[in-house]
Amino acid sequence: MFSANLKKRARVDSGLNKSIIVLVILAFGSFLILFFYAPLSKIFQFALTEGNQLTFSYFIETITNPLNISFLLFTFAQAFLSMIICLILGIPAGYFFAKYDFKGKNLILNLMTIPFVLPAIVVLLGFIVVYGESGWINSIWTGLTGINSPIIEIFGTFEGILIAHVFYNLSVIIRMTIPAWKSVDIEQINVAKSLGASNWFILRKVIFPQIINYLVSAALLVFVYTFNSFAIVLYLGEVRFQTLEVRIYKLMKSSLDFNGGATLALIQLILNTIIIVLYLFFESRTRQMAEGKDGIFGNEKISFSKKNWRKNISMLLFITFIFTLMIFTFSPIIAIVIESFQPYADGISPFWGYQQLFSTEYMPLLSNSPLRLLLNTLLFATLTTILTLILSIFLVFVLRNRYQSLKKYRRSLTENFVSYIIILPMATSSITLAIGMFLLFNNTTIYLEYVWVLIVLTHVLISIPFASRSILSAYNRIDIEMLNVASTLGASRFRIFAKIEFPYIFRGIVVGGIFAFAISLGEFAASNFLVRGEYGTLAIGISKLIKTQTLQLPATMASILVLITIICFLVIQKFGDIELKV
Amino acid sequence: MAKLSMKKISMKYEKKLILEDLDLEVKHGELLVLLGESGCGKTTLLKIVAGIIHPEEGSIYVDDTEISDFSPQVRQMGYVPQAQVLFPHMKVKQNIAFGLEARRLTKETIQEKINWIANLIEISELLERYPRELSGGQKQRVALARAMSIEPHILLLDEPLSSIDATGRESLALTIRRIQKETSTTTLYVTHNGDEARLISDRVAVIYDGKIQQIGKVLDVEQHPKNYLIAKILGSPNIWPILYTKKKEKTILTTQICDIPIQKKISSKITGIKIPPSIISISKNQIVDSGFVVLKCYVKTMIEKNEDEYRLILDIDGNPSEYIKVDCSRNEYNNNITESKEVFIYFNPAEAILL
Numbered sequence: 001m002f003s004a005n006l007k008k009r010a011r012v013d014s015g016l017n018k019s020i021i022v023l024v025i026l027a028f029g030s031f032l033i034l035f036f037y038a039p040l041s042k043i044f045q046f047a048l049t050e051g052n053q054l055t056f057s058y059f060i061e062t063i064t065n066p067l068n069i070s071f072l073l074f075t076f077a078q079a080f081l082s083m084i085i086c087l088i089l090g091i092p093a094g095y096f097f098a099k100y101d102f103k104g105k106n107l108i109l110n111l112m113t114i115p116f117v118l119p120a121i122v123v124l125l126g127f128i129v130v131y132g133e134s135g136w137i138n139s140i141w142t143g144l145t146g147i148n149s150p151i152i153e154i155f156g157t158f159e160g161i162l163i164a165h166v167f168y169n170l171s172v173i174i175r176m177t178i179p180a181w182k183s184v185d186i187e188q189i190n191v192a193k194s195l196g197a198s199n200w201f202i203l204r205k206v207i208f209p210q211i212i213n214y215l216v217s218a219a220l221l222v223f224v225y226t227f228n229s230f231a232i233v234l235y236l237g238e239v240r241f242q243t244l245e246v247r248i249y250k251l252m253k254s255s256l257d258f259n260g261g262a263t264l265a266l267i268q269l270i271l272n273t274i275i276i277v278l279y280l281f282f283e284s285r286t287r288q289m290a291e292g293k294d295g296i297f298g299n300e301k302i303s304f305s306k307k308n309w310r311k312n313i314s315m316l317l318f319i320t321f322i323f324t325l326m327i328f329t330f331s332p333i334i335a336i337v338i339e340s341f342q343p344y345a346d347g348i349s350p351f352w353g354y355q356q357l358f359s360t361e362y363m364p365l366l367s368n369s370p371l372r373l374l375l376n377t378l379l380f381a382t383l384t385t386i387l388t389l390i391l392s393i394f395l396v397f398v399l400r401n402r403y404q405s406l407k408k409y410r411r412s413l414t415e416n417f418v419s420y421i422i423i424l425p426m427a428t429s430s431i432t433l434a435i436g437m438f439l440l441f442n443n444t445t446i447y448l449e450y451v452w453v454l455i456v457l458t459h460v461l462i463s464i465p466f467a468s469r470s471i472l473s474a475y476n477r478i479d480i481e482m483l484n485v486a487s488t489l490g491a492s493r494f495r496i497f498a499k500i501e502f503p504y505i506f507r508g509i510v511v512g513g514i515f516a517f518a519i520s521l522g523e524f525a526a527s528n529f530l531v532r533g534e535y536g537t538l539a540i541g542i543s544k545l546i547k548t549q550t551l552q553l554p555a556t557m558a559s560i561l562v563l564i565t566i567i568c569f570l571v572i573q574k575f576g577d578i579e580l581k582v
Numbered sequence: 583m584a585k586l587s588m589k590k591i592s593m594k595y596e597k598k599l600i601l602e603d604l605d606l607e608v609k610h611g612e613l614l615v616l617l618g619e620s621g622c623g624k625t626t627l628l629k630i631v632a633g634i635i636h637p638e639e640g641s642i643y644v645d646d647t648e649i650s651d652f653s654p655q656v657r658q659m660g661y662v663p664q665a666q667v668l669f670p671h672m673k674v675k676q677n678i679a680f681g682l683e684a685r686r687l688t689k690e691t692i693q694e695k696i697n698w699i700a701n702l703i704e705i706s707e708l709l710e711r712y713p714r715e716l717s718g719g720q721k722q723r724v725a726l727a728r729a730m731s732i733e734p735h736i737l738l739l740d741e742p743l744s745s746i747d748a749t750g751r752e753s754l755a756l757t758i759r760r761i762q763k764e765t766s767t768t769t770l771y772v773t774h775n776g777d778e779a780r781l782i783s784d785r786v787a788v789i790y791d792g793k794i795q796q797i798g799k800v801l802d803v804e805q806h807p808k809n810y811l812i813a814k815i816l817g818s819p820n821i822w823p824i825l826y827t828k829k830k831e832k833t834i835l836t837t838q839i840c841d842i843p844i845q846k847k848i849s850s851k852i853t854g855i856k857i858p859p860s861i862i863s864i865s866k867n868q869i870v871d872s873g874f875v876v877l878k879c880y881v882k883t884m885i886e887k888n889e890d891e892y893r894l895i896l897d898i899d900g901n902p903s904e905y906i907k908v909d910c911s912r913n914e915y916n917n918n919i920t921e922s923k924e925v926f927i928y929f930n931p932a933e934a935i936l937l
Contacts, residue, residue: 002644002647002649002652002656002658007652007656014653479665479667481663481665481667482667482669484629484632484634484654484661484663485661485662485663485667485728486669486680487633487634487653487654487655488632488633488634488654488655488657488659488660488661488729489680489681489684489728489729489732490655490656490658490681490684490685490732491655491680491681491684492655492684495684499669499680500669503671504671
């Protein structure tokens with residue numbers, strides 16, 4: 001009845017399956033232990049021990065230092081305010097995009113998301129070009145009024161940092177609240193109306209309870225991004241304003257206070273973990289609520305009516321508002337490209353910046369030619385992508401290993417364990433990752449000779465949460481029952497993966513891979529901390545040139561990053577939805 | 583053709599026992615309908631047989647081979663889950679070929695088998711389509727074809743008609759029956775709908791409280807259900823639970839519609855009573871006969887059963903929440919009854935079935 005051959009194959013299959021899982025767990029686990037947990041323990045060691053003795057003296061010293069306290073408060077304050085401003089601007093914009101359907105809507109929405117995927121250093125440069133002391137806005141102001149003092153000051157001011165953070169993160173709120181509006185079933189509103197509820201009552205009692213989880217999780221995400229902001233605050237904040245991330249960097253790099261830096265990194269890690277756990281909690285609740293229904297809005301067209309002038313005015317205001325946001329979003333990006341063709345002095349060619357890519361004139365400042373920086377950047381990004389994808393697929397495989405879940409309804413032990421051990425890398429800031437690597441490897445050949453390996457590995461650690469998320473969300477769309485059917489039809493584990501799971505997660509892999517590529521492309525904080533000798537990247541090159549008065553060359557380098565990022569972004573759009581979430 | 587036996591199957595879900603020491607046997611080539619209410623564990627049992635879930639205890643046999651430890655891959659079960667989960671990125675043809683390719687058959691053999699099964703299930707014209715281009719009924723046929731293509735030892739069907747519109751149900755049910763007969767495939771068919779059991783089963787097994795409560799030919803179970811709950815699960819008409827039993831000189835059973843006196847001696851506990859529509863007579867005038875139970879009713883609606891028989895649904899006077907079904911001939915209807923008019927019905931309580 002049951003052929004011996006078939007039974008044997010099943011035994012081999014099950015054995016193979018088990019050994020693949022063990023191998024995958026071993027590979028992923030050893031990567032994390034070697035390049036994440038070991039570096040992290042080094043930070044613990046510097047923060048909490050002195051000569052092998054446990055001590056809290058650094059800790060107490062650090063948290064009682066008035067300067068640290070003021071920077072900690074500033075970190076919270078700027079993150080909180082940036083989050084609030086993003087919510088105030090983003091919620092109505094999200095509502096507009098969810099409610100109305102018009103030509104070019106997706107394009108506008110996608111373009112508005114670009115700042116988020118741009119390297120922070122590029123955003124910074126764009127900001128300087130538009131809002132800087134001799135930037136566009138201030139030049140227009142002086143031209144119009146004749147007053148010489150600038151109308152906007154972004155250097156060394158609180159508002160400069162806030163504007164830059166809002167620019168950077170606004171799209172997170174817009175994109176994440178669109179599904180919130182769409183998650184409310186239109187029938188619920190209809191029923192509520194038929195029961196006599198007013199619009200305000202419906203908003204308060206029906207809509208708000210359903211969208212609150214989306215709002216909170218989007219807000220927390222903006223909070224965590226701005227809480228860990230580095231490049232923008234490093235340059236715009238000058239000495240006065242420092243986030244923890246900047247403070248840690250300065251302690252480690254300038255003051256060489258390793259114990260103080262490590263202690264602060266530890267405190268930052270604890271705070272980040274709390275925020276990330278909160279975020280994951282609210283985010284999982286949005287997933288419980290969203291179950292493919294008809295959205296609250298039936299893609300209304302934008303229209304003006306002859307009778308209802310109040311509606312017309314509010315519509316006009318709405319459109320103006322969105323238009324202003326668009327200008328706010330696009331201007332720094334366009335400014336960079338224009339600036340790259342703007343001769344920095346008389347008699348200089350508009351293409352000077354692009355010609356400089358091939359010269360070695362800036363070698364002493366950049367430690368390498370601009371072209372080599374570009375090649376380094378592309379090479380690191382490619383390596384990061386490959387490694388990230390392999391590890392992310394491993395991770396998803398362990399998380400969603402059906403072999404375990406087949407037999408039991410409950411979540412398997414590995415699944416719980418793995419989901420806990422990856423929260424920590426998510427909550428670890430780029431600077432902390434870099435410090436850990438530095439403290440663990442600083443006297444080894446790998447740091448002294450092959451620092452690029454550490455840079456790439458740090459990029460991989462930063463990218464894994466994004467990539468695995470995008471693969472996982474593709475994987476979660478697979479109906480488990482489909483895999484059950486496939487196995488009852490006699491398909492082996494490998495066959496099920498190749499024929500069913502892979503076609504499903506392919507898009508997720510592409511999107512995750514491009515995300516990893518884009519992250520590595522513009523990563524600044526960790527690379528800048530670790531970099532030695534000729535292994536610089538474009539982002540590092542731009543940061544070195546920002547301090548010089550000629551913005552043409554850094555703008556050229558930034559334009560290249562903008563171009564590559566936009567191409568990446570367009571490919572992601574083609575393949576699937578952007579997941580801004582971690 | 584094979585025999586399927588389940589022995590002492592127990593399964594917990596979140597600490598609650600949903601299957602408890604369950605025994606069930608599906609004979610060679612028979613179609614057994616497993617009938618039970620939602621959440622009673624029937625789908626779980628099906629998945630246990632398919633090897634998708636492992637039971638906490640118990641064993642499963644196909645003929646005399648114990649398959650409890652076999653993976654789903656080698657069990658050779660034709661599993662059709664409730665929602666028709668076709669592989670959306672594959673054409674119908676590729677869906678059917680999936681299990682055959684997994685068996686590493688030659689291309690010619692695969693093609694032959696696809697043609698054979700497509701002819702049998704009458705889906706030849708759908709082979710080049712994608713699942714999204716199919717109706718609910720067509721998807722179910724394809725899912726059936728995919729399961730049958732591997733010539734399974736046992737065919738496992740989970741509520742195959744639940745997502746099909748009313749008009750397609752009977753035709754699909756009969757298709758399933760025809761194919762099952764033609765191929766003599768032993769089949770376990772899970773449903774909550776008694777009518778499906780009446781339509782196509784060889785035998786029906788009623789499940790609740792984690793156990794098979796009654797098993798037999800559907801007519802036998804229908805006529806002699808062991809208790810009120812089994813009759814209710816089968817969806818028999820005119821059944822009521824007994825609210826109160828008074829035993830003096832004769833037994834009086836109190837139900838939601840009326841008190842029913844019973845002459846014969848009762849030894850076991852009575853859980854309900856069934857008054858088959860066929861034992862009820864109808865009259866325009868009040869009947870005076872002490873041996874009968876008489877109820878005043880109003881005609882609520884009428885359904886045509888066949889050419890010369892109607893089934894009437896009657897509201898019971900003074901009891902707005904209950905209704906009773908009565909059969910009558912076309913002649914009788916035309917002569918005696920007008921819609922929403924008052925009528926009297928009567929039946930001999932001795933003919934009622936005690937549950």
